[in-house]
Amino acid sequence: MKQPWKTGENMTATETKRTALVIGALPSSNRGFQRLSQGALSRSRFLWLAAGALLPFVGLRLTATAAPNPELAQNSGAPGAKDAAAPGRTGAILVNQFGPVKIHSYLSPAEGLHANTQMVEGPNAVVIFDAQLLLPYADEVASYAQTLGKPIDRIILSHAHTDHWGGLQILTERFPDARVFALDGIADQVRARGPARLDGLRRTYGDKAATKVTVPTETITEGPQRIDGVTYDFKRFVDGESDLQLAALLPDQKVLMAFDLVFSPNQHAFTGANHFDHWMIVLESLKALQGYDTIIIGHDTPVGRSAIDSTMTYIKRAKEIYAASADAKIFSENLKAAFPDLQEAGFVDLSASYLYAAPH
Numbered sequence: 440m441k442q443p444w445k446t447g448e449n450m451t452a453t454e455t456k457r458t459a460l461v462i463g464a465l466p467s468s469n470r471g472f473q474r475l476s477q478g479a480l481s482r483s484r485f486l487w488l489a490a491g492a493l494l495p496f497v498g499l500r501l502t503a504t505a506a507p508n509p510e511l512a513q514n515s516g517a518p519g520a521k522d523a524a525a526p527g528r529t530g531a532i533l534v535n536q537f538g539p540v541k542i543h544s545y546l547s548p549a550e551g552l553h554a555n556t557q558m559v560e561g562p563n564a565v566v567i568f569d570a571q572l573l574l575p576y577a578d579e580v581a582s583y584a585q586t587l588g589k590p591i592d593r594i595i596l597s598h599a600h601t602d603h604w605g606g607l608q609i610l611t612e613r614f615p616d617a618r619v620f621a622l623d624g625i626a627d628q629v630r631a632r633g634p635a636r637l638d639g640l641r642r643t644y645g646d647k648a649a650t651k652v653t654v655p656t657e658t659i660t661e662g663p664q665r666i667d668g669v670t671y672d673f674k675r676f677v678d679g680e681s682d683l684q685l686a687a688l689l690p691d692q693k694v695l696m697a698f699d700l701v702f703s704p705n706q707h708a709f710t711g712a713n714h715f716d717h718w719m720i721v722l723e724s725l726k727a728l729q730g731y732d733t734i735i736i737g738h739d740t741p742v743g744r745s746a747i748d749s750t751m752t753y754i755k756r757a758k759e760i761y762a763a764s765a766d767a768k769i770f771s772e773n774l775k776a777a778f779p780d781l782q783e784a785g786f787v788d789l790s791a792s793y794l795y796a797a798p799h
Contacts, residue, residue, distance in 0.1 A: 441678060448503055452592065468711050530579050533740060535733070537692035540669055542735065547576040553738050555601045556580045558694065559669035559689075564592040567617070568687070568696065569737070572640075573647045577606025581613035589710050591617040591668055594635075597698035597737065598684040601636045607653035621655035622675055623662040630654050630784035661686070676700060678717035680709060686725070699737035700725065704749035706739060706783045707774075708757070711793030715758035722751050757790075769790035 521611070530551070533544040543558040550573065557568040565587055571577040584591060596604055599621075607619065621629075631654030640648035663672045672688040680699045687696040700721060702708040726747045732740050756777050764770035771791045774791040775784055 440663060455744045456500040458598075473567055517544075525583075528583075529580055532583060535741065537689075537694065540689070540692055542692075542694065543578045543583065543587070544735070544741070545571075545576075546738075546740070547571055547573075547579075548635055551576040552602050555587040555735075555737055555739075557735055558584055558587070559670045560587055560589065561592075565589050566598055566666055566669075567593050567594045567610065569597055569603040569698070570594065570610050572602040573644055573649055574606055574609050574649060577609035578613070580606070581610055587615075593617055593657075594619045595659060595685070595687075596621040596625055596629075597686075597696075599625045599632070600681055600699070601640070603698075603737070604629055604653070605637070605640065606650055608651055608694060615786075616655040618657045619653070619655040620657040620659040622683060623658045624683050625685075626655045626658075629682070676721050678712075679715040679721045680714075680718065681712060682714075687730065688728070692733075693699045693758065694733045694735060695725065695728060695731040696735040697725060697737075698735070700750075701734055701736050701742065701746050702750045702753070703736060703739040703742055704746050705781060707778065707781045707786045708750060708753050709786050709790055709792040710761075713761075713794055715761070718754055719751060722747055722754075726751075761794060767795040770794065 482495050529548050531546045531548075533546070535542045539562060541560040543560060544556070545556040546552050552572050554572050554576075555569065556571055559566045559568070565584055567580070567584065571580060574589065594607070594610055594614070594617050595620070596607075611617070611619065629652060633654070635648055637652060643651075658750075659673055661673050663670060665693075666672075670687065670691055672690060674686040674688065676684050676686060680702075684698060684700060686700060688694070689696070700711075700718075726744075732744055734744065734746055736742055736746070757774055760773045760777065761770055764773060767788075768791075771787045774787050
């Protein structure tokens with residue numbers, strides 16, 4: 440199917456051999472772990488998007504990726520290095536190797552809200568986690584995945600926020616044999632809220648947004664599973680950053696895929712779901728996991744264990760400020776003042792718009 444938003448050709452086959460950091464769409468003067476170029480949305484457009492549909496972008500990330508993370512380079516199995524981007528690709532690719540398993544992380548540019556898609560490459564197949572917000576970036580994911588030269592075993596959604604499933608339409612078209620999995624309950628959320636969310640996207644992004652809601656067809660069960668020889672331990676969490684969310688442990692690789700349960704220490708977190716107390720309980724349970732020093736998150740590069748602590752510190756302070764603030768304006772001002780160096784300040788305003796939608 441011809442895509443009017445197609446930005447470039449498929450990636451080169453040489454990308455399948457990379458075992459170190461790979462960065463796309465970056466200036467040649469940048470080195471190592473670098474920032475994506477910024478094309479951040481204006482504050483007014485951000486808030487319009489937030490209000491344009493039923494909880495359309497809970498979990499958005501709007502500005503540049505985080506500062507360099509030396510732990511990522513240590514875990515990658517090779518020194519960080521910059522390779523030439525595929526022609527026309529606008530997102531960035533990070534590749535970490537853990538023995539025979541590679542985790543390829545696609546980070547969309549600002550227009551795609553810097554959402555991540557993870558591609559776990561085993562000996563014979565690839566498992567894709569999350570599907571991007573917009574079609575062009577899902578298409579870049581699909582093109583990159585094809586260069587790996589292995590079939591897509593399945594696609595797994597971490598949760599029902601639109602920036603994680605909006606590109607499913609493309610992935611299911613490009614990989615028609617791949618089944619789409621999610622926790623029990625997530626398909627119902629996507630089915631119920633999806634049409635309004637896509638209406639909001641299309642008003643802003645036109646044909647870059649999906650034309651249909653693609654709903655997961657398979658239910659993923661909790662507990663250990665082996666997929667293509669890779670062991671996953673799937674966990675179900677409620678009332679964290681979202682109402683219902685998947686996390687996945689890779690015990691042999693000591694990788695925790697936490698998605699939006701953990702945030703970068705360089706970014707504000709979205710707290711608009713008002714699950715402060717239970718989110719802290721969830722994070723305590725993640726903190727209790729021993730030996731998982733690489734954490735894959737929903738936006739930004741992988742982080743270390745200290746990101747759990749920084750997320751907890753942020754949530755605790757946000758709860759205190761919420762309790763003491765009479766309105767959204769005061770909440771936003773005080774939370775930004777409490778964390779003046781963090782990126783994604785627009786998320787504070789978005790959180791406030793939900794927290795103060797009803798009498799406080």
